[in-house]
Amino acid sequence: MEQGLTQTAFAPALSPTARRRQLREKAIAGFITLMAFTGIAALILIIVFVAKEALALFTDPAARHEASFSKMFLAQDVPPGRPPFRWQPVSRIPKVSMIPLFVGTLKTTVVSMLVAVPLGVFGALFAAEFAPRRMRELLKPVIELLAGIPSVVLGFFALMVMSTVVKDLFHFDRPLNAMLAGLGLALAIVPVIFTVSEDALTSVPRSYREASLALGATPWETAWKVVLPAAAPGILAACVLGFGRAIGETMIVLMASGNADVISWSLGDSARSLSATIAAEMGEVVVGSPHYSLLFFIGVQLFVFTFVLNLIASTWTKRVVRKLTGGAA
Amino acid sequence: MKHATRRTVGLALTALTGLCAFVIVAVLAFILANILEGGAAGVTWKFLSQPPSDGMMGGGIFPAIFGTAALTLLMTVAVMPVGVLTAVYLHEYAPPNSLFARWVRVAIVNLAGVPSIVFGLFGLGFFILFVGRGMDRMFGHEEMYWAQPGILWASLTLAVLTLPVVIVSTEEALRAVPMDHRTASLALGATQSQTLARVVLPGALPGILTGAVLAISRGAGEVAPILFTGAAYFLPDLPTHLNSQFMHLGYHTYVMATQSPDVEATRPLLYATVLVLLMLTFALNLVAVIIRTRTRRKAASAH
Numbered sequence: 001m002e003q004g005l006t007q008t009a010f011a012p013a014l015s016p017t018a019r020r021r022q023l024r025e026k027a028i029a030g031f032i033t034l035m036a037f038t039g040i041a042a043l044i045l046i047i048v049f050v051a052k053e054a055l056a057l058f059t060d061p062a063a064r065h066e067a068s069f070s071k072m073f074l075a076q077d078v079p080p081g082r083p084p085f086r087w088q089p090v091s092r093i094p095k096v097s098m099i100p101l102f103v104g105t106l107k108t109t110v111v112s113m114l115v116a117v118p119l120g121v122f123g124a125l126f127a128a129e130f131a132p133r134r135m136r137e138l139l140k141p142v143i144e145l146l147a148g149i150p151s152v153v154l155g156f157f158a159l160m161v162m163s164t165v166v167k168d169l170f171h172f173d174r175p176l177n178a179m180l181a182g183l184g185l186a187l188a189i190v191p192v193i194f195t196v197s198e199d200a201l202t203s204v205p206r207s208y209r210e211a212s213l214a215l216g217a218t219p220w221e222t223a224w225k226v227v228l229p230a231a232a233p234g235i236l237a238a239c240v241l242g243f244g245r246a247i248g249e250t251m252i253v254l255m256a257s258g259n260a261d262v263i264s265w266s267l268g269d270s271a272r273s274l275s276a277t278i279a280a281e282m283g284e285v286v287v288g289s290p291h292y293s294l295l296f297f298i299g300v301q302l303f304v305f306t307f308v309l310n311l312i313a314s315t316w317t318k319r320v321v322r323k324l325t326g327g328a329a
Numbered sequence: 330m331k332h333a334t335r336r337t338v339g340l341a342l343t344a345l346t347g348l349c350a351f352v353i354v355a356v357l358a359f360i361l362a363n364i365l366e367g368g369a370a371g372v373t374w375k376f377l378s379q380p381p382s383d384g385m386m387g388g389g390i391f392p393a394i395f396g397t398a399a400l401t402l403l404m405t406v407a408v409m410p411v412g413v414l415t416a417v418y419l420h421e422y423a424p425p426n427s428l429f430a431r432w433v434r435v436a437i438v439n440l441a442g443v444p445s446i447v448f449g450l451f452g453l454g455f456f457i458l459f460v461g462r463g464m465d466r467m468f469g470h471e472e473m474y475w476a477q478p479g480i481l482w483a484s485l486t487l488a489v490l491t492l493p494v495v496i497v498s499t500e501e502a503l504r505a506v507p508m509d510h511r512t513a514s515l516a517l518g519a520t521q522s523q524t525l526a527r528v529v530l531p532g533a534l535p536g537i538l539t540g541a542v543l544a545i546s547r548g549a550g551e552v553a554p555i556l557f558t559g560a561a562y563f564l565p566d567l568p569t570h571l572n573s574q575f576m577h578l579g580y581h582t583y584v585m586a587t588q589s590p591d592v593e594a595t596r597p598l599l600y601a602t603v604l605v606l607l608m609l610t611f612a613l614n615l616v617a618v619i620i621r622t623r624t625r626r627k628a629a630s631a632h
Contacts, residue, residue: 021520028522029422036418036429038411039496040436042489043443049454050447122349130343131350139350141618146357148614149607150550151445152579156586156603157360160596187360190353216332220339241442248444250553251579255587275446275553282449282557287458299450303443310442314435 047303054296056288063290067096072294087261087272089281089291096294098301100261104178104271108253109246111182111267112189116246117239119186120193124235127194128201129223140198147191155255158184163256172268176258179267184252189242196241200234200320201227230324237316244309248302250275274298364604371601381563385585386594390602395567396480396560396575397609401549403484404491409541411488412495413530419496420503421525441493445553452486452558453478479572483559490554491544498543502536503529505624535624539617546613550606552579578606 014022056063067089075084076097086095123143127136162183163175170179204227212222228235258270259280278295285292375389382388415433423430461476468474506529514524530537552560561574562584568575582602589595 025520025522032414032418032422033429035411035414036423036433039415039433039440039492042492043436043440045455046440046443046447046451046489049459050450053450053454053458119349119353122346123353126343126346126350130346139354142354142357144618145611145614146353148546148550148610149360150552150579150610152550152552152582153364153603153607154360156582156599157363159586160599161363187356194353218332218336218339220342221335224342244442248442248446250444250446251583255583275444278446278450279553279556282453296450296454299447303447306442306444306447307439310439313442314438 047300050296050299050303054293054300056293057290057297060290060293063293066094066290067294067297071096072098083263085263087277089294094291096290098274098298100263101272101274101277101298103263103265104257104261105247105273105275107178107265107267107271108181108185108257108273109243111179112185112246113239113243115183115186116190116193116242120190120238120242121197121235123190124194124197124201124238125223125228128198129227130219140195143191143194146187147195149187151188151249151251152255154184154187155252157187158252158256170268174258174268174270176256176270177268178257178271181253181257181271181273182267184256185246185249188249188252189245192245193238193242196238196317197231197235200231200238200317203234203320203324204230205324231320233316233323234320237313237320240309240313240316244306244313247309248275248306250279254279274302278302361607364600364607367597367600368602368604371597372604376598376601377605380565385563385589385598386591387598390576390578390581390598390605392564392567393576393578393581393602394605397549397578397606399568400480400484400487400555400559400575400577401545403480404487404548405541405545407485407488408491408495408544412492412540412544413499413537415492416496416499416503417525417530420500421521421529437493437496440489443490445490445551446556448486448490448554449556449558451489452482452554456482456485457558475572477572478557478559478574479570480559480568480575481571483555483575486554486558487548487551490551491548494544494547495540498540499533499537502533502540502624505536506532535620539620539624542613542617542620546610546617549613550579550610552577552583555580578602578609582606 057067058064076086076095078084085097085099087097087100088095123139127139131139158180159176163180166172166177166180166183167175172179208226208230209222212226213219217225253271253273254276257273257276259272259276260270261272262269278298281291282295285295377389377394378391379389380392381390415437419430419433457476457478461473461482464470464475465473510528510532511524514528515521519527555577559574560577560580562580564574564576566573582599585595585599585602586592589599592599
């Protein structure tokens with residue numbers, strides 16, 4: 001309990017029943033504390049066991065030869081006309097460059113952010129500042145509902161419905177491309193950005209708004225120049241969180257991106273992301289092979305990226321609270 | 330700028346933010362309408378109660394519904410005690426300013442941000458290859474028995490994934506139990522664990538149920554973590570053992586949408602499957618929202 005209502009025994013001579021009771025209480029408290037360790041343990045086990053399967057890339061000579069760091073991250077000597085970066089781990093001569101996967105992940109993620117950030121942040125600003133109470137109370141559960149749609153359903157929707165629309169709209173050659181995957185991803189991260197931004201905006205004290213309005217600012221000026229800057233760290237955190245989700249999201253990209261390992265910044269070309277590569281290839285891989293270790297190594301990278309992004313986001317959300325309460329919290 | 334102009338510009342920009350909110354809602358409405366329209370005709374009793382036939386071109390999705398239900402049931406059994414007790418520790422037992430409690434919180438926040446596909450890798454690396462192999466060695470199985478994808482490993486993987494959901498909502502529920510109830514119970518001579526079991530947990534029960542429902546709806550929709558921990562493309566039999574593979578609504582959707590030889594022919598079945606999955610998760614979310622608003626209203630009127 002926050003107030004620390006734990007009972008402390010002060011009497012030196014306890015009856016046997018009281019002592020048994022006290023012992024039982026201690027045992028229960030110990031058990032509950034032990035259970036609380038599960039979260040930490042899970043996080044540690046995740047990193048240990050994903051990294052463990054990737055370790056062969058550093059220790060096993062065969063794997064080290066097939067998937068060395070230079071092969072993963074640097075341009076390779078290839079016959080003229082062939083691309084120097086390729087991801088084809090199951091061809092006769094395996095090519096294991098991560099660069100196309102980075103490009104693909106970045107491409108789809110950036111598209112999704114360009115769509116989801118304005119929609120989410122402006123939508124949250126509307127809900128927090130301008131919407132009548134009734135409308136806000138309706139808006140929040142509706143967006144929660146959007147957050148509840150399984151990503152495989154969003155992937156399905158992108159694949160079956162959005163693909164033809166996007167292809168015709170932008171005159172793309174392929175129905176499955178980075179733009180489509182990015183738009184699908186945007187659907188998945190809008191709720192995240194909206195919810196976290198809305199929290200940050202509503203935690204700005206009323207006095208800020210009243211002061212601004214009293215000085216003659218219009219409601220929009222108040223929202224834009226006072227409330228939004230005050231909530232800025234929280235909104236940045238929302239964007240970082242959304243970015244992390246977009247990097248890690250798997251099913252939508254797997255179903256909508258076309259999964260080709262091309263390096264191109266054109267949004268009409270297909271893209272292959274880090275997460276979708278794991279999902280697509282892990283099913284057929286030989287356990288313990290270099291390819292298998294490579295997929296786990298991609299997992300380690302994803303874990304590290306999102307871990308760092310989450311740490312940044314949580315520091316920033318804390319900063320909003322501290323800033324607005326003047327360091328009291 | 331004159332005040333009137335500033336006001337007009339402001340109103341225009343306000344309308345823009347309203348438009349953004351409207352677009353989000355409109356997209357959601359469109360998705361729902363599209364799936365409802367495409368799938369409603371396909372959801373018949375026959376579709377819900379029969380296994381697929383003709384190489385997925387006909388029949389129903391009963392094994393996938395059964396598999397999803399069994400998977401989430403096992404997951405719930407695994408995640409609830411751990412999640413609830415962790416929240417109890419954080420809110421009832423942790424000393425103020427406890428460093429351990431702070432670490433637990435950091436771990437939970439980060440656990441919530443781990444990509445779902447990484448959970449899949451974890452399930453494969455830890456549960457199947459480490460625990461499963463260890464169990465096979467211990468029980469002397471000659472062939473792989475536990476060290477293979479199965480419903481137990483898939484549900485435990487999902488349990489780890491949904492752990493933060495349960496912890497966060499349980500803690501919220503504990504916070505809603507008035508402090509007076511605890512002090513009153515302790516003042517009457519009850520121990521802390523008696524207070525917990527007879528006063529705090531019953532008071533927090535609706536909130537805890539909300540957490541369970543949210544975890545189930547999240548777990549039922551996740552496909553990436555079960556791709557290589559137990560979901561199967563097609564199985565004639567329902568899962569009977571903890572190491573059986575199973576069919577799953579989400580995985581079924583993915584496979585039918587991407588690997589069907591004739592997408593046009595399977596489209597109605599596909600839409601019907603998606604509709605069932607969506608209705609399932611929405612129904613669960615709706616239940617959670619209803620319980621939560623009712624509890625909040627009750628808590629508000631109690632003060």
